[in-house]
Amino acid sequence: MVEVIGAGFGRTGTMSVRAALEAxxxxxxxHMADxxxxxxxxxxxxxxxxxxxxxxxxxxxGYRATSDFPGCLLWRELMDLFPDAKVLLSVRDPESWYRSAVRTIFDPVMDQVFAKLGPETVEFVAALAERGYRRHPGRDAAVAWFTRHNAEVRAAVPAEKLLVYEVREGWEPLCGFLGADVPPEPFPRVNDSGDFTGTVARFLGGG
Incomplete structure (x- = not known):
């Protein structure tokens, strides 16, 4: 049963959030990686x-939490399915988010990734677009989409069930929100733009 619904878009530290939640x-x-x-x-x-x-x-x-796309596009539906779940909205400055997205999830190389994944992915990409995730949206449209999404989550989720969170804040806000002890290990920092680019290159190269 899902206990934590990740409503934040990709490139807001969602892979780090995933690692932190699992820890x-x-x-x-x-995560989209799944x-x-x-x-x-x-x-x-x-x-x-x-x-x-x-x-x-x-x-x-079989999952206890979600993070990143496509789950973040279905946060309302997940709340309906799991009314006791808490909502974690990972955020960052919109301009910073767009710059990161252009180098990663909006990079044209992702068209090659989706093409390599098989015919089922064609409909998946189309369904993402129907929910607003267009592959090459342009700066103004992307920033407006990002900002609107975050505002909708903030407005709809009861305050006691919502954490608006930046991964640079580390363990304390997240642990306080979940009622968990702060781990002794450093907060995980994974999948920055360089990590993403390397992963894509290995995938396309077959390695």
């Missing part, structure tokens, strides 16, 4: 993005 015992945590490359998962998420409630339930079966 705090809220794992496994679903979707790409697995046709069955892609099919489930395509149906979920298009309104199939049971497909969404199946897509997150």
């Amino acid at each position: 705090l015992g809220r794992g496994p945590c679903h 979707v790409l490359g697995e046709p069955a998962a892609t099919v489930r998420w395509t149906a979920a993005l298009r309104g199939d409630r049971e497909a969404l339930r199946a897509a997150v079966a």
Whole structure:
């Protein structure tokens, strides 16, 4: 059962959030990395993005948390399915977010990644676009989408169930929100732009 719903967009530290949640015992945590490359998962998420409630339930079966796309686009639906879950909105400055996104998730090289993943991914990408995630949106449209999404989450989620969070804040706000002890190890910092680029290059190179 999902206990923590990650409503923050990719490139707001969602991979670090995933690692942190799992370190705090809220794992496994679903992330876009769990979707790409697995046709069955892609099919489930395509149906979920298009309104199939049971497909969404199946897509997150076995997970205790979500982070990143595509789950962040379905935060309302996940709240309906899991009314006791808390919502974690990871954020960053919109301009900084866009600069990171252009170098990573909006980079044209991602078209090659999706093409390599198989025919099921075509419908998945289309379903993401129907929810607002367009591959090459342009700066103004992307920043407006990011800002609007964050404002909608802030407005809709009860304050006692919501943490608006920047990963640079580290363990303390997250642990306080979840009622967990602060771990002795440093807060995880993973998947910066350089990590992302290296992962994509290895994937396309077959390594």
